[in-house]
Amino acid sequence: MLYAILCYHREDVVGSWTKEEDDAVMAKLSVVHEKLAREGRLGPVARLLPTTAATTLRKDSDPPLVIDGPFAETKEQLLGFYLVEGETLEQILDTARELGRANPGGSYEIRPVGLYHPAPAPVSTGA
Amino acid sequence: MAWINTALTAARPQAMGALLRYFRDLDTAEEAFQEASLRALKAWPRNGPPRDPAAWLIFVGRNATLDTVRRLARQQPLPDEDTLADGDGGEGDTEAELAERLDGAGYRDDILRLLFICCPPDLPATQQIAVALRIVSGLSVAEIARAFLVSDSAMEQRITRAKARITRSGVPFETPGAPERAARLGAVAAMLYLLFNEGYSAGGDTTERRAPLAHEAIRLARLLLRLFPSEPEIMGLLALMLLQQARSAARFDGEGNLVLLEDQDRGRWNAPMIAEGLALIDKAMRHGQPTPYLVQAAISALHARAATAAETDWTQIDLLYATLEHIQPSPVVTLNRSVATAKVRGPAAALAMIEPLGERLAGYFHFFGVKGAYLTQLGRTAEARVAFDRAIALAHTPAEAAHIRQHLDRLVRDAAPT
Structure with a gap:
């Protein structure tokens, strides 16, 4: 089964990391990523830009309302996500624990994926 | 820990x-x-x-x-x-x-107040920055002193005096109305941009000491935008800082000499920062208010978008500078515009544009550097040398002076009989 691992953390804390601290976390994470990729379990991975770059379209009005900023103002923000293949929830939790050791703090929300529609990769591969 | x-x-x-x-x-x-x-x-x-x-x-x-x-x-x-x-x-x-x-x-107004009390208009810019780094960022006096290249005791005195001034002028505790809030945001934005420039403009052996100031300005601007997510002026400010900071690794060579934009290795520009800056400009544009920070950010974005210096859209940059001259007229803006004009219409047009500024920019390093460059391009070597000499006399950092010396060396080399 395919699972989404949604990464939540306090943006003000992550934003206070020095470049060296940020690089160190990314380096540790890439070790876990490579292992998952070798096992054929790693799907798309995304790190999102800060919520200050976010725009929200509220569809409950007609026409929909465009609002600056993230959908919800929360203590921890959605900063990125993984799609990972796993046999059981326990296996995904192990994966999440491993990612968490490389990148402590915050929370991972684990959500089974209902519909997955992989399209050819877009031209821009992000920053 | x-x-x-x-x-x-x-x-x-x-x-x-x-x-x-x-x-x-x-x-x-x-x-x-x-x-x-x-x-x-x-x-x-x-x-x-x-x-x-x-x-x-x-x-x-x-x-x-x-x-x-x-x-x-x-x-x-x-x-x-x-x-x-x-x-x-x-x-x-x-x-x-x-x-x-x-x-x-209302913690939004708490944080805005904390930033705002650091920038009373009668407090000199460097003191505003020092006191903000102490109060808001929590840097130690020693750390701030190091960044400003003064002794700990001198910085201690400066901060104590600035704080006394803040207390004297009274901290505004009432919840601000919309106009007061806008005014506070404007003052804080200006202070944060000064802080950014203290870090960004540093060159030579002060680069390392001052770079944290630019990072801190970006961190605080992000904080401000999280609190006030619909403020196009703050979007523009953060975009401007990010797009400039994205180039920082390419701005100085191994010896600490300034590398001009057109000579920079664009592969060393920070792609995520550019992406974030461009996203913020996109968002801000929707508000349809061209604030000075936003227009400057848009100019920076045109440089960031060009894969090579030759692909830079100078016509568009010239137009954006014309907008900036309109909403924030200043001789420095016109001077900057002339660089784009020189690319689009040639050095003679650019020189004509800046000549009326001579009196107001008589003490400004960049005026003479730019003027010398146009004169060089026009083959007026003797006048160019006078302008470059003046620029060196006005340079603030060794990197600035070294950069002008390269121009002078080139003049001498080109003039030498072969």
Whole structure:
């Protein structure tokens, strides 16, 4: 089964990391990523830009309302996500624990994926 | 224990802002925060990080300081006694409740106030920055002194004087109305851009010492935009900082000499920062108000979007500078515009554009550097040399002077008989 691992953390804390601290976390994470990729379990991975770059379209009005900023103002923000293949929830939790050791703090929300529609990769591969 | 310092740094503006509102006195608020931080260093490694570090610090800082006040004036009964925690404080439901109340208490205006009191118009820019780094960012006096290349005692004195001035002019505690809030945002934005430039413009051997100032300005601008997510001026400010900072690794060569934009290795530009800057410009444009920061950011974006210097859209840059001249007329803006004009219409047109500025920019390094470059292109070597000599005399950093010397060397080389 395919699972989404949604990464939540306090943006003000992550934003206070020095470049060296940020690089160190990314380096540790890439070790876990490579292992998952070798096992054929790693799907798309995304790190999102800060919520200050976010725009929200509220569809409950007609026409929909465009609002600056993230959908919800929360203590921890959605900063990125993984799609990972796993046999059981326990296996995904192990994966999440491993990612968490490389990148402590915050929370991972684990959500089974209902519909997955992989399209050819877009031209821009992000920053 | 690095995570504790990061958490304290991240929580500081909100905690200090709330403590300042509560005690209505800057020194007391700083002491309260200091005491709360000391207790955090003891309690957090034991108990793990609290769910809401800022709420914890506010709660503990407030109680610790009230305890002290109570000991000093035992005869005075204090209000809200039943809401105070006894021991290390800030646990479980109490903390959650407090966090709720904090959210309701306008912490946005708390943080904005904290930033705003650092920039009274009669306080010199460098002092505004120094006091903001001390109060809002929590840098030590020694760290700030190091960045500004002065002694600790000189910086201590400067900050003490600035704080006395802030106290004298009175901290505005009433909740601001829309016009006051806009004015505060404008003043804070200007201060943050000055802070950014202190870090960004540094060259040579001061680069390393000052680079953290640019990072701090970006961090605080992000914080401000999180608090006021629909302010196009703050979007523009943050975009401008990010797009400039994205080039920082390519701006100086191994010897600390300035590398001009057109000679920079674009592969060393920071792609995520550029992406974030471009996204912010996109968002800000929707508001349809071309503020000065936004127009400058848009100019920076055109450079960022060009894969090579030759692909730069100078016509568009010239137009954006014309907009900037309109909304924020200044000789420096015209001087900058002339660089784009030179690319589009040639050095003679550019020189004609800046010649009327000579009197107002008589003490400005860049004026003579740019003028020398146009004169060189027009083959007026003797006049170019005079302009370059003047520029060297006005240079602020060794990197600036070294850069002009390269121009002079080239003049000499080109003039030499072959």
